[in-house]
Every structure is written in C-alpha cells, then in structure tokens.
Amino acid sequence: MASELVVNGQAVPLTFKRNARAKNIILKMDPKNGGAIVTLPSYARESEGLRFARSKIDRIAKRLAVLPQAVPFAAGTIVPLLGVDHMIRHRSDARGTAWIEEGEIHVAGKPEFLARRTADFLKKTAREEIVPRAEAYARQVERKLGRITLRDTRSRWGSCAANGNLSFSWRLVLAPVEVLDYVVAHEVAHLVHHNHSPAYWAVVRELVPEADGLRRWLKTNGPRLHLYG
Numbered sequence: 001m002a003s004e005l006v007v008n009g010q011a012v013p014l015t016f017k018r019n020a021r022a023k024n025i026i027l028k029m030d031p032k033n034g035g036a037i038v039t040l041p042s043y044a045r046e047s048e049g050l051r052f053a054r055s056k057i058d059r060i061a062k063r064l065a066v067l068p069q070a071v072p073f074a075a076g077t078i079v080p081l082l083g084v085d086h087m088i089r090h091r092s093d094a095r096g097t098a099w100i101e102e103g104e105i106h107v108a109g110k111p112e113f114l115a116r117r118t119a120d121f122l123k124k125t126a127r128e129e130i131v132p133r134a135e136a137y138a139r140q141v142e143r144k145l146g147r148i149t150l151r152d153t154r155s156r157w158g159s160c161a162a163n164g165n166l167s168f169s170w171r172l173v174l175a176p177v178e179v180l181d182y183v184v185a186h187e188v189a190h191l192v193h194h195n196h197s198p199a200y201w202a203v204v205r206e207l208v209p210e211a212d213g214l215r216r217w218l219k220t221n222g223p224r225l226h227l228y229g
Contacts, residue, residue, distance in 0.1 A: 003015075003016070003046075003050060005036065005050075005053055005054065005057070005060070007057055007060050007061050007064065008061055010064075012034065012035050012036060012060065012064070013030075013033050013034070013035030013036070014035060014036050014037075014038060014050070014053055015030065015035060015036070015037045015038070016037075016038050016040060016046050016049050017037060017038070017039050017040065018039070018040050018041075018042065019039050019040070019041065020041075020042045022039050022040070022041040022042075023041060024041065025038060025039065025040060025041065025044055025048065025049055025052045026038070026039040027039075027052065027053060027056055027059075027060075029060070029063045029064070029067055031067050031068050031069075031070060031223070031226065031227050032070055032226060032227065033070075034064065034067060034070075036053060036060055038050075038052065038053050068224060068227055069227070070227050070228075071227050071228045071229075072115065072229065073088060073114065073115040073118040073119060073228070073229050074088065074114065074115065075088055075089065075090040075107075075111075075114065076088065079105060079118075079122070079174065079228060080174050080175075081100075081105065081122070081125070081173065081174065082125075082129070082173060082174075082175075082176065082177045082180070083174075083175055083176030083177060083178075083179070084103075086100070086103060086104055086105045087103075087104050087105070088104070088105050088107060088114070088118055089101075089104045089105065089106050089107070090107055090111065090114055091106045091107060091108045092108075092109070092110070092111070094106070094108040094109075095108055095109075096108045096109075097109070097117050097120065097121060098117050098118060098120070098121035099121075105118065105121065107121070115229070118229075119229055122170065122173050122174070123150055123170045123173075125173050126150055126168070126170040126171075126172060126173035126180075127148075127150055127170075129172075129173060129177070129180060130148065130150070130168050130172070130180065130184055131148055133180075133181055133184040133185075134148055134166060134184050134187070134188055137184060137185050137188040137189075137207055138188055138191065140207065141188060141189065141191060141192050141203065141207070143164070143188070143191035143192060144164060144191075145164055145166065145188075145191070146161065146163050146164030146165035146166065147165045147166075148165070148166050148167075148168070149165070149166075149167045149168075150167070150168055150169070150170040151167055151168070151169060151170070152169060152170060152171065153167070153169050154226060156169070157169050157172060157183045157218065157222065158172075158183050158184070158186060158187040159187065160187045160188075160190035160191065160194070162194065164191060166187050166188070168183065168184070168187070171225045171226065171228070172225075174225045174228060175217075175218065175221070175222075175225060176217070178210065178214055179214050179217055179218055181208060181214075182208045182210070182211055182214035182215065182218075183218070185204055185207040185208045185211070186204055186211070186215075188207070189203040189204045189207060
C-alpha cells in the first residue's frame, strides 16, 4: 500500500511493505522516488506504521536533504555499463533499438521511447553477461542449473532456489564486471551448499579468489546502482 507524508510542506511518498522476519517497524528512505519505505512486522498494522513514520518526520527531513538524486535514462545521461561510463545518445534519425558505438549507448526512435529502450538494452546486456558465467561456474562445481531470471530487486542482488533456479538483479550490469562475476559465482555456489557456512564460502573463494573485496564494493556502492532509470 502507498500513502503520503507531508514533511516541511513537501509531499513525501510513503510505501508500506511487510516482512515476516522483521521484529520491529523499520523506516528507510527510497532514493528512487524521494520517498520513505516502512517495513512492517507481521503483527503490525499499517496505521501503526503511519504513526511511526510521523514520529520520525525530523529524521526524514534530514535524510531528504542529503538524499542522492535519481539519474533518469535520458539523452546525455552517463551510465556505468559494466562499470565503464557510457553516455546515452538519442538517435532520432536511426532505426532499431539501442547499441554501443564509440563508448556511447545509442538509442533510436522517438524521445518518449528512449528511457524504456535504454532499460531494455541494459537488461539484455545483463542477461548476455550473466547466463554464460552461470553456465561456466555450474560446470566448474559440477552442478545442474535451473532457470535463470532477471528482476529489479532491491533487497538482494541474486538468489538461488532449492530447485536450482537462479535470479539476479539486472542492475548488476551497472557494476564493474568483476562484481557481476562475483555475484554470479555467489549464487552458483549455493547449488553446492544452500547456506552460508564456511564450506559454502570456500566454494565461492575457489571460484572467485577476490570475493571478499568485491563483496565489500557491492555493500558500499550497490545502493547507487538503484538510482538509475
């Protein structure tokens, strides 16, 4: 459910989410829309979440003042494709969708289609980068892959189901290629150990020796990848 909170005369979008594992009501900012997200435990009502958010208006105001700005997919925008800056160039004179040319992302068609076509191009590129890596790592650990899906998840960069299906955030294509590679290895390693035991981490580090540093990069820099689009 979405609602609204007025902070210093500004309407701030308020989104409620439930998490059965949460023990308390949690408030965090959403840089994507300049709003706030209230996570509710299973026992809490939305009215309680709204009261909690209202009690934190001063904190919300301070965070809004320093909140990173969203970066829309528009002509002239710089996008870190596989960690390398590429400018989006609108090509109204061309046919097709989007392609890389001389270090730029060229997007054809009418201006109103530019954002969607840019996102579609990035998702396609993410799949092209992720799937072969997952297949190669699965062969390395001698396990069978299930289906691979790409989503726009905020809570995790990847997941592995018990049946071997893997899911990844397409936004990994905005990270350095080494980081994308690490996340793929991280999820494939769950085909061997469906936990985070020392034995599991040993598999991850065997696949990607630099895993610890890449994991730290993602923890520090990952949130900004959600600002794009």
